[in-house]
Amino acid sequence: MRTKILLKEADLPTHWYNVAADMPNPPAPPLGPDGNPVGPDALSAIFPEALIEQEMSAERWIKIPDPVREAIDMWRPSPLFRAHRLEAALGTPARIYYKNEAVSPAGSHKPNTALAQAWYNQQEGVHRLATETGAGQWGSSLALAGQLFGIDVRVYMVKISYQQKPYRRSMMETWGAEVFASPTDMTEAGRGVLAEHPDSPGSLGIAISEAVEEAASRDDTNYALGSVLNHVLLHQTVIGLEVKKQLALVDDYPDEVHAPCGGGSNFGGVAFPFFADKAAGKDIRLVAVEPASCPTLTKGAYAYDFGDSVGLTPLMKMHTLGHEFVPPGIHAGGLRYHGDSPLVSQLHHEGLIDAVAIPQLETFEAGVLFSRTEGIIPAPESCHAIASAICSARQCVETGESKAILFNLSGHGHFDMAAYDRYFKGELHDYAFPEEELKASLGHLPRVG
Amino acid sequence: MRTKILLKEADLPTHWYNVAADMPNPPAPPLGPDGNPVGPDALSAIFPEALIEQEMSAERWIKIPDPVREAIDMWRPSPLFRAHRLEAALGTPARIYYKNEAVSPAGSHKPNTALAQAWYNQQEGVHRLATETGAGQWGSSLALAGQLFGIDVRVYMVKISYQQKPYRRSMMETWGAEVFASPTDMTEAGRGVLAEHPDSPGSLGIAISEAVEEAASRDDTNYALGSVLNHVLLHQTVIGLEVKKQLALVDDYPDEVHAPCGGGSNFGGVAFPFFADKAAGKDIRLVAVEPASCPTLTKGAYAYDFGDSVGLTPLMKMHTLGHEFVPPGIHAGGLRYHGDSPLVSQLHHEGLIDAVAIPQLETFEAGVLFSRTEGIIPAPESCHAIASAICSARQCVETGESKAILFNLSGHGHFDMAAYDRYFKGELHDYAFPEEELKASLGHLPRVG
Numbered sequence: 001m002r003t004k005i006l007l008k009e010a011d012l013p014t015h016w017y018n019v020a021a022d023m024p025n026p027p028a029p030p031l032g033p034d035g036n037p038v039g040p041d042a043l044s045a046i047f048p049e050a051l052i053e054q055e056m057s058a059e060r061w062i063k064i065p066d067p068v069r070e071a072i073d074m075w076r077p078s079p080l081f082r083a084h085r086l087e088a089a090l091g092t093p094a095r096i097y098y099k100n101e102a103v104s105p106a107g108s109h110k111p112n113t114a115l116a117q118a119w120y121n122q123q124e125g126v127h128r129l130a131t132e133t134g135a136g137q138w139g140s141s142l143a144l145a146g147q148l149f150g151i152d153v154r155v156y157m158v159k160i161s162y163q164q165k166p167y168r169r170s171m172m173e174t175w176g177a178e179v180f181a182s183p184t185d186m187t188e189a190g191r192g193v194l195a196e197h198p199d200s201p202g203s204l205g206i207a208i209s210e211a212v213e214e215a216a217s218r219d220d221t222n223y224a225l226g227s228v229l230n231h232v233l234l235h236q237t238v239i240g241l242e243v244k245k246q247l248a249l250v251d252d253y254p255d256e257v258h259a260p261c262g263g264g265s266n267f268g269g270v271a272f273p274f275f276a277d278k279a280a281g282k283d284i285r286l287v288a289v290e291p292a293s294c295p296t297l298t299k300g301a302y303a304y305d306f307g308d309s310v311g312l313t314p315l316m317k318m319h320t321l322g323h324e325f326v327p328p329g330i331h332a333g334g335l336r337y338h339g340d341s342p343l344v345s346q347l348h349h350e351g352l353i354d355a356v357a358i359p360q361l362e363t364f365e366a367g368v369l370f371s372r373t374e375g376i377i378p379a380p381e382s383c384h385a386i387a388s389a390i391c392s393a394r395q396c397v398e399t400g401e402s403k404a405i406l407f408n409l410s411g412h413g414h415f416d417m418a419a420y421d422r423y424f425k426g427e428l429h430d431y432a433f434p435e436e437e438l439k440a441s442l443g444h445l446p447r448v449g
Numbered sequence: 450m451r452t453k454i455l456l457k458e459a460d461l462p463t464h465w466y467n468v469a470a471d472m473p474n475p476p477a478p479p480l481g482p483d484g485n486p487v488g489p490d491a492l493s494a495i496f497p498e499a500l501i502e503q504e505m506s507a508e509r510w511i512k513i514p515d516p517v518r519e520a521i522d523m524w525r526p527s528p529l530f531r532a533h534r535l536e537a538a539l540g541t542p543a544r545i546y547y548k549n550e551a552v553s554p555a556g557s558h559k560p561n562t563a564l565a566q567a568w569y570n571q572q573e574g575v576h577r578l579a580t581e582t583g584a585g586q587w588g589s590s591l592a593l594a595g596q597l598f599g600i601d602v603r604v605y606m607v608k609i610s611y612q613q614k615p616y617r618r619s620m621m622e623t624w625g626a627e628v629f630a631s632p633t634d635m636t637e638a639g640r641g642v643l644a645e646h647p648d649s650p651g652s653l654g655i656a657i658s659e660a661v662e663e664a665a666s667r668d669d670t671n672y673a674l675g676s677v678l679n680h681v682l683l684h685q686t687v688i689g690l691e692v693k694k695q696l697a698l699v700d701d702y703p704d705e706v707h708a709p710c711g712g713g714s715n716f717g718g719v720a721f722p723f724f725a726d727k728a729a730g731k732d733i734r735l736v737a738v739e740p741a742s743c744p745t746l747t748k749g750a751y752a753y754d755f756g757d758s759v760g761l762t763p764l765m766k767m768h769t770l771g772h773e774f775v776p777p778g779i780h781a782g783g784l785r786y787h788g789d790s791p792l793v794s795q796l797h798h799e800g801l802i803d804a805v806a807i808p809q810l811e812t813f814e815a816g817v818l819f820s821r822t823e824g825i826i827p828a829p830e831s832c833h834a835i836a837s838a839i840c841s842a843r844q845c846v847e848t849g850e851s852k853a854i855l856f857n858l859s860g861h862g863h864f865d866m867a868a869y870d871r872y873f874k875g876e877l878h879d880y881a882f883p884e885e886e887l888k889a890s891l892g893h894l895p896r897v898g
Binding site: 147368414 | 593869
């Protein structure tokens with residue numbers, strides 16, 4: 001029985017797949033403060049031209065520049081595994097596959113887009129990038145990319161993570177990035193928050209405001225985002241494109257694809273290439289898995305909202321809990337975001353993809369079972385996809401169906417062992433979802449136009 | 450220019466290479482308390498027959514059992530990289546290659562032998578193993594192996610590491626092992642140390658004493674060691690055997706092989722398969738790299754000594770600083786061992802391999818340069834090999850020689866970021882080697898016979 005399904009280096013995709021080409025309706029455009037669609041010019045203060053073009057593109061295939069391909073070649077193509085041991089532990093007739101994106105130097109799928117974004121910025125003469133990071137997966141990926149392409153990287157790291165995860169910070173510094181605990185007193189956005197809440201633990205939304213402000217106010221600095229935007233999801237489609245080739249090698253095809261969903265790049269990366277088949281009539285279930293305590297797709301409104309907390313970004317049509325919503329402190333820091341990718345949100349709104357929300361304890365239970373059977377300790381974000389896949393595989397035990405279930409193992413948990421410690425000690429719990437807070441937050445959605 | 454040199458799964462070696470077959474003199478045997486060579490019987494209380502046979506074998510090739518091959522296949526063959534970016538940063542005409550053993554689930558080369566040892570024990574009906582661990586690389590590898598082969602694993606972890614590296618402990622617990630801070634009050638060895646030094650931070654030698662005592666005193670429990678012994682080094686030769694195939698793919702061959710050397714399994718794993726060629730007349734330099742603060746090969750005596758602190762193990766002929774020597778607290782915990790593999794020691798004593806000792810700061814300087822060029826953050830142990838390889842590559846700048854320099858990247862530094870933090874803050878230093886302590890310790894070498 002084959003366990004590891006590998007591709008040759010030559011099988012690394014030559015093009016990214018743009019899901020916009022296959023959506024039944026064109027993506028809703030981002031809007032400016034005046035309620036009119038923002039044009040490329042409005043974005044050029046903080047993004048290079050090439051990425052703005054990708055953001056707006058409806059082309060199905062976009063060529064991956066050779067230097068980007070040669071850079072991600074450092075760890076790609078990544079392996080696909082058949083989870084024989086997990087299947088046996090569950091006693092399921094399902095065939096479970098997982099794509100291992102933890103093999104990148106930063107330990108997650110994030111470098112797929114970090115290296116691309118750094119290269120495009122370098123090509124347009126930009127040598128300084130500002131960004132935000134929550135748990136640190138994205139910040140460390142951009143730090144690595146900046147180091148490889150000669151770009152200074154400045155990371156606004158959510159203060160609570162900066163304190164709780166010092167080793168992700170060390171990783172960024174080892175790769176030469178400067179890291180600041182957000183909110184800082186270096187930006188207006190940060191000073192504003194600190195004036196009102198001197199002890200603010202920070203949030204992804206606040207850190208985005210700080211990084212965007214720095215990029216917008218300095219000629220020499222651009223901004224880079226690790227999820228949400230169309231071009232970011234585009235760069236991640238190498239994941240699903242590789243999986244399709246890998247499954248073809250063993251003559252299989254998934255009935256279901258499960259991926260964690262925070263800002264959407266993980267889900268889009270593995271699921272969009274399969275959406276192309278679904279759009280062509282294939283019967284396949286694409287499942288975005290989110291935390292029960294931050295249920296953007298399953299409980300959020302589908303509306304125009306800001307991408308950051310302060311309101312500096314264009315308005316995006318997306319599932320949102322409201323830009324003022326502060327998610328409970330679950331350990332899957334990468335999924336603690338009030339909004340979601342506009343592309344993912346629109347596909348969900350139109351009923352073309354599924355979403356499920358899973359409580360924290362169930363995700364860790366799944367992560368430990370996976371560690372003990374497949375031998376890889378997953379990141380808390382990835383535990384969400386594992387839990388959802390296991391849930392499906394258990395249903396197959398009931399029904400006797402031998403479904404092919406694919407999930408994306410987006411990252412390892414080497415920097416999250418404190419969360420596993422707390423889980424074993426019984427200190428982790430599920431959060432009651434703050435319905436009242438959601439109601440209040442949705443009451444403050446921006447008016448459009 | 451090719452950067453990543455990959456093998457197919459079918460290229461995973463079918464046999465381990467036993468260096469004893471090519472040594473000019475047979476390995477000096479281990480001795481019992483009476484000064485006579487210990488027979489297989491003396492070892493069977495704590496090791497399975499198959500491993501004892503390997504320990505004593507002079508056969509050149511030993512077949513890797515299929516289930517072991519299928520298990521290490523999880524991450525093997527591991528990639529070999531040409532370090533183009535590092536070469537460019539050094540401006541060297543040297544061709545630098547590194548084997549990446551950090552890709553295993555436990556993050557180092559240790560699972561190569563952990564899985565083999567667990568399987569042999571399982572085959573002989575043993576379902577409980579005791580072991581020691583310093584920094585945690587070995588303990589986590591055996592925990593993983595025990596989980597995969599249904600064996601309960603009990604790890605005596607050096608107390609100072611238990612306190613300083615809680616996340617390696619969490620990793621072992623996630624893989625189902627029980628972990629104790631050594632010295633414990635559960636063994637005579639531990640109680641003896643605590644009676645004299647209630648605040649003892651522990652040492653690898655003490656932890657070995659505790660694990661050996663537990664295994665020797667319980668019928669249901671065996672002992673497993675992560676380095677030093679012949680069978681452990683044997684299992685690691687998959688590393689060098691793969692490298693030989695990989696370099697053949699690019700039509701190259703190393704002039705020099707550098708590997709960190711603590712107990713010797715890392716060095717033996719990559720270097721021994723090349724020793725076979727050296728024994729046949731090939732001109733190649735094999736370099737064991739040790740910490741300047743624990744310079745077993747470069748400053749130790751070549752003599753019979755105990756493998757543990759208390760004196761429970763057979764006497765082994767090796768380079769040793771004396772079993773009472775307590776190395777300074779450098780961050781490369783895996784290299785803080787008073788002795789060395791008898792095979793490596795004998796080859797060094799006979800002038801067939803080289804050894805160099807490098808101070809701590811130089812190793813971290815090398816590790817940071819490697820991180821920033823090649824993108825992988827190395828374990829402090831691996832930084833020793835990198836520093837030595839860089840030193841050679843810099844000599845090539847002077848001489849203009851284009852040497853092929855190979856080193857083993859034995860593990861990643863994800864659980865060692867605190868050490869990098871201290872390095873950046875200027876808190877790390879080089880230790881003055883305690884010559885007086887060495888003299889005292891060598892004065893207490895056991896009398897043989």
